[in-house]
Amino acid sequence: MTQDELKQEVARAAIAYVVDGEIIGVGTGSTANFFIDELALVKHRVKGAVASSEATAARLRAHGIAVFDLNDVDAIAVYVDGADEITPGGAMIKGGGAALTREKIVASVSGKFVCIADGSKLVETMGNFPLPVEVLPMARAAVARQLRALGGEPRLRLKAGSDEVFITDNGGQILDVGGLRITDPAGLEREIDQIVGVIAVGLFARRGADVCLLGTSEGVKTLTF
Ligand SMILES: O=C[C@H](O)[C@H](O)[C@H](O)COP(=O)(O)O
Secondary structure, three states: OHHHHHHHHHHHHHHHHOOOOOOEEEEEOOHHHHHHHHHHOOHHHEEEEEEEHHHHHHHHHHHOEEOHHHHHHHOOOEEEEEEOOEEEOOOOOOOOOOOOHHHHHHOOEEEEEEEEEEHHHOOOEOOOOOOOEEHHHHHHHHHHHHHHHHOOEEOOEOOOOOOOOOOOOOOOEEEEOOOOOOOOOOOOOHHOOOOOOOEOOEEEOOOOOEEEEEEEEEEEEEOOO
């Protein structure tokens, strides 16, 4: 099976977690896009969605799914999103698609985090995938120095195929931090969160996944944490 077929399988499996009549939290990225397309097939079952990015909001709307502002929503039963890496304990690196801050906010008010990922995302120790850190533009160099002091190798994210700096939906910039071997995800998340100028770090350890639907050649495996 191709990676896209695995993503589609887990996206389809995630529909089992949709709660009828509720507003659902929806993540960002290629796997989340497959989920949005599956959700569209059962859209009569949900009241609508809270989106974790402008791109996700646009895709939901294109399918005729109502998009709610998080400020108008008290609680979300289920949040469905992909991951760049996930450990057997349910900690994740996210933000390859630059949506980490809004993803973290929507996940924080959601009762259940359902991670959907192809099997290549499961790792014993995270860090091969450079850790995204969203920063205020004026603090970029100061934050980068502190990330270097933690042993990381930060690189400023540029727009694909260009020399222009990538700007997030929030007006932030992203430092992709290589060279880390993340043996204590919750500790590192706390440490990076405390650096002044950081908007959010793409480590989801203190609020990790509750369930991971993992796409493998033997079918969808369900990991619960
Ligand atoms: O910012 C993007 C998100 O954290 C994505 O969930 C993550 O990058 C995984 O994306 P994909 O499903 O495209 O591998």
